[in-house]
Every structure is written in C-alpha cells, then in structure tokens.
Amino acid sequence: MSILVTGGAGYIGSHTVRKLTDIGYNVIVYDSLEKSHKESVKDIPLIVGNILDEQLLDSTMKKYNIQSVIHFAAYSLVGESMAEPEKYYVNNVCGTVNLLKVMLNNNIKRIVFSSTAAVYGEPQEIPITENSPKNPTNVYGKTKLMIEEILKDYDLAYGLKYISLRYFNACGADESGEIGEDHTPETHLMPLVLQSALGKLPEIRIFGTDYPTPDGTCIRDYIHVNDLAEAHILALEKLLADGQSAVYNLGNGNGFSVREVIRAAEEVVGKPIKVVEGERRPGDPAVLVASAEKIKRELGWQPKYQGLKEIIETAWKWHQLHPNGYNTNENF
Numbered sequence: 517m518s519i520l521v522t523g524g525a526g527y528i529g530s531h532t533v534r535k536l537t538d539i540g541y542n543v544i545v546y547d548s549l550e551k552s553h554k555e556s557v558k559d560i561p562l563i564v565g566n567i568l569d570e571q572l573l574d575s576t577m578k579k580y581n582i583q584s585v586i587h588f589a590a591y592s593l594v595g596e597s598m599a600e601p602e603k604y605y606v607n608n609v610c611g612t613v614n615l616l617k618v619m620l621n622n623n624i625k626r627i628v629f630s631s632t633a634a635v636y637g638e639p640q641e642i643p644i645t646e647n648s649p650k651n652p653t654n655v656y657g658k659t660k661l662m663i664e665e666i667l668k669d670y671d672l673a674y675g676l677k678y679i680s681l682r683y684f685n686a687c688g689a690d691e692s693g694e695i696g697e698d699h700t701p702e703t704h705l706m707p708l709v710l711q712s713a714l715g716k717l718p719e720i721r722i723f724g725t726d727y728p729t730p731d732g733t734c735i736r737d738y739i740h741v742n743d744l745a746e747a748h749i750l751a752l753e754k755l756l757a758d759g760q761s762a763v764y765n766l767g768n769g770n771g772f773s774v775r776e777v778i779r780a781a782e783e784v785v786g787k788p789i790k791v792v793e794g795e796r797r798p799g800d801p802a803v804l805v806a807s808a809e810k811i812k813r814e815l816g817w818q819p820k821y822q823g824l825k826e827i828i829e830t831a832w833k834w835h836q837l838h839p840n841g842y843n844t845n846e847n848f
C-alpha cells in the first residue's frame with residue numbers, strides 16, 4: 517500500500533509520515549520544501565516538487581504505484597493570504613485541482629485532506645460542530661472551504677472518496693524530540709512562547725487583552741500534532757475499509773486562553789517569560805473550541821494529550837534540542 521503525502525516534510529505532515537511508516541505503510545513524500553526541511557523526513561523517499569507540476573506528479577504516482585493520497589501541501593498564513601490572495605488561490609485551490617486531476621488520471625480515488633477551523637470564521641456557537649455555519653473571514657480559510665466543496669463535487673461526479681479533517685490549533689512535537697515545528701516566519705503562539713523562554717526572542721506579545729473571555733485573552737483549542745497524525749491514519753483506514761467520504765473536526769474540546777498557555781509554559785520551562793500586552797490581531801475570533809465528538813464516535817479517535825503542560829513539554833524538548841530548528845549551522 518503506497519501513500520503519497522503532499523506537504524509531508526512540513527510540521528504536521530512529517531509527524532504523520534513518521535506514524536505511517538512506524539506501522540508499516542509505504543510512504544512517498546512529495547514536497548516543494550518551500551516551507552520545510554528535508555531533515556524532517558530523513559530515510560523516507562522524498563520527491564522535491566510542486567503540486568502544480570502535473571508531469572512530475574504523474575510520473576511519481578506511476579513510479580511508486582500510489583493508491584491513496586494524504587494532502588497537507590498548502591500555504592497557511594492568514595495575514596499573507598489577505599495581502600496576496602492570488603498566491604493562495606493558485607497554490608491551495610489550483611494546486612489541489614491539479615493534484616485531483618492527476619489522481620483521477622491514475623485511477624487513485626482516496627484522499628485525506630487538511631482543512632482548518634478557519635472555515636468557520638467567527639463562530640456562532642461553542643463548541644463548534646461540523647454542521648456549524650461556515651463563514652471564513654480570511655482568504656486562507658476560503659481556499660480550504662472551496663477545496664472541501666470541490667471534493668464534494670468530485671465525489672458525486674467521479675466517485676473520488678475524501679476525508680476532510682478540520683484541525684484547530686496544532687501544537688507540540690514528537691516525543692522523541694527529533695522532529696517538531698520549525699516555520700519561517702513563525703506566527704504560532706506556542707513556538708513563539710518557547711522561543712522567548714530560550715532567549716531567541718526578547719518577549720512574547722499578547723494580541724489583545726480586552727476580549728470577552730474570563731482573562732481578556734483569546735481562547736483556543738490546542739491539539740497535539742501526534743494526535744492529529746493518529747487521526748490521519750484512522751481516516752485513511754476508514755477510506756480503505758468503507759470508502760465513504762466524511763468531514764471531521766479535530767480538537768480536544770478544551771479551550772485555553774493565551775495567558776493560560778504562557779503560564780503553563782512558564783511552569784514547564786521553570787522560569788518567568790517576559791510578556792508584553794499588545795493590540796488585537798485583526799481577524800482573531802475570541803473563542804474557538806471544537807466538538808470532536810463525531811470522529812470519536814465514528815472512528816474511535818481519542819486524543820492522548822488533554823492538558824496544556826504535557827503538550828508544551830513535548831514542544832519544549834524539541835526546542836531545547838534544536839534551538840535553531842532544523843538549521844544546525846546557525847550559531848545559537
């Protein structure tokens with residue numbers, strides 16, 4: 517069983533690739549490396565290429581006799597998506613349409629797709645279920661919702677079976693400390709807090725302290741990257757078993773505020789982290805918390821990591837072992 521993993525060298529992709537190979541799947545990573553590092557998928561066959569490259573995709577699928585695809589490749593910076601929408605529509609939407617075309621030409625009809633909580637926009641109910649209204653407030657979220665709609669139409673017309681996984685806030689690192697989150701630029705809260713703890717950043721800035729939440733800061737649902745990886749395996753196995761398409765939220769159902777994240781990080785690293793209170797970041801909803809009951813009920817998914825500290829401990833191990841991420845040449 518050969519699986520093509522697009523974006524497999526990225527943060528969530530590399531953790532999923534590791535779990536897949538651990539249980540014996542034959543994995544081929546297909547990644548432009550534009551946003552990632554080949555060191556994250558050492559010892560795994562890696563094709564360096566773009567999902568917009570029809571010929572390379574086609575020859576890769578034929579050469580490795582690919583039977584299913586897990587599709588992580590995308591741009592995912594919310595602010596950038598508003599400033600450069602074309603870049604996002606081309607890479608995420610056109611790239612996916614191209615990937616699906618080559619899959620169908622090769623009679624490959626199973627795909628697990630990385631969607632996002634950003635498809636919901638400003639939530640009207642908490643926790644958010646898969647049926648909650650979908651009104652993305654940024655171009656990034658719109659590209660993901662468009663792809664979900666395309667997948668639905670391709671299922672009806674061509675029998676392509678898909679599972680869209682709407683992740684909430686991915687965080688943490690593999691327990692080994694060998695792979696973890698290394699984005700340039702980094703925009704996510706948890707790695708920035710830990711980079712501040714390491715002294716790589718002077719401070720962590722809280723984006724808004726006047727939200728209608730108990731401590732005034734935004735609440736998010738933080739889900740460990742290896743729990744996400746497990747969900748991809750369950751989704752793939754569902755497609756292999758009954759072939760029915762589905763959409764699932766992936767969060768752990770617990771909301772934590774920005775201040776709670778910083779406090780938990782201080783406990784893990786054992787020292788205070790310098791905090792600056794700043795303005796709100798445009799487009800941030802006050803509260804995003806998932807209901808993941810559907811995937812628990814239907815696929816038996818159960819996140820191992822529930823609390824913040826245990827998640828942060830795994831990320832802290834990665835950051836301590838790799839203060840410069842995968843770039844070992846930089847002086848620390």
Ligand SMILES: NC(=O)c1ccc[n+]([C@@H]2O[C@H](COP(=O)([O-])OP(=O)(O)OC[C@H]3O[C@@H](n4cnc5c(N)ncnc54)[C@H](O)[C@@H]3O)[C@@H](O)[C@H]2O)c1
Pocket residue numbers: 522523524525526527528529546547548549550551552553565566567568587588589590591592607611630631632633682683684685686687699
């Ligand atoms: N990190 C999160 O909290 C989060 C939340 C919701 C959804 N997602 C989605 O999950 C997926 C993975 O996210 P991540 O945080 O691991 O991101 P990432 O940037 O670390 O990984 C994405 C990978 O895709 C590759 N890529 C991008 N465009 C490509 C193209 N045209 N052709 C080939 N490769 C390409 C990049 O080089 C990178 O390796 C993305 O689709 C993202 O939108 C992430």
Ligand SMILES: O=c1ccn([C@@H]2O[C@H](COP(=O)(O)OP(=O)(O)O[C@H]3O[C@H](CO)[C@H](O)[C@H](O)[C@H]3O)[C@@H](O)[C@H]2O)c(=O)[nH]1
Pocket residue numbers: 592632633634683684685686703704705706708720721722723724734735736774797800804
């Ligand atoms: O330096 C920082 C960085 C973030 N935050 C705050 O921390 C929270 C989490 O922010 P992240 O940037 O880590 O994550 P987001 O919730 O913005 O985004 C995540 O969830 C989105 C869905 O809503 C998308 O899927 C996106 O890809 C994914 O990273 C937010 O309230 C944000 O305002 C800060 O206070 N300071």
